Amino acid sequence: MKNNLIALSICIFAVCFVIGCWLISDSLSGEEKDNDKEVQHQLMTKSEVANYLGISPEEVQKLTEIPNGDNSFTSEIPHIKIGKKNYYPIKAIDKWLQKTELIVVP
Numbered sequence: 745m746k747n748n749l750i751a752l753s754i755c756i757f758a759v760c761f762v763i764g765c766w767l768i769s770d771s772l773s774g775e776e777k778d779n780d781k782e783v784q785h786q787l788m789t790k791s792e793v794a795n796y797l798g799i800s801p802e803e804v805q806k807l808t809e810i811p812n813g814d815n816s817f818t819s820e821i822p823h824i825k826i827g828k829k830n831y832y833p834i835k836a837i838d839k840w841l842q843k844t845e846l847i848v849v850p
Contacts, residue, residue, distance in 0.1 A: 787824065787831040796837070 790808075794801040807821040808830055822836035 787833055790830060793832045793837065
């Protein structure tokens with residue numbers, strides 16, 4: 745009887761040990777997933793674009809709203825207007841930069 749209790753105790757201890765190790769490894773792998781998962785926004789504000797391009801927000805505004813002559817504006821830099829605010833798509837800004845790099849200014 746005494747041998748059976750010792751064997752049962754060892755089995756219960758082993759099961760608890762395996763479950764504990766499994767829970768710890770699962771929580772550790774969950775932390776790694778959260779650290780690797782970084783949210784990258786697709787739209788930038790005027791100040792973020794200014795920082796991204798290395799120019800002032802006023803220069804970004806000048807590139808965004810170029811007077812066309814008949815109370816309308818054209819834009820040099822790609823943007824989306826939502827309400828009264830302008831947002832700048834990152835991928836469009838990168839394409840615009842590549843395109844403008846090809847144009848040689850004398």
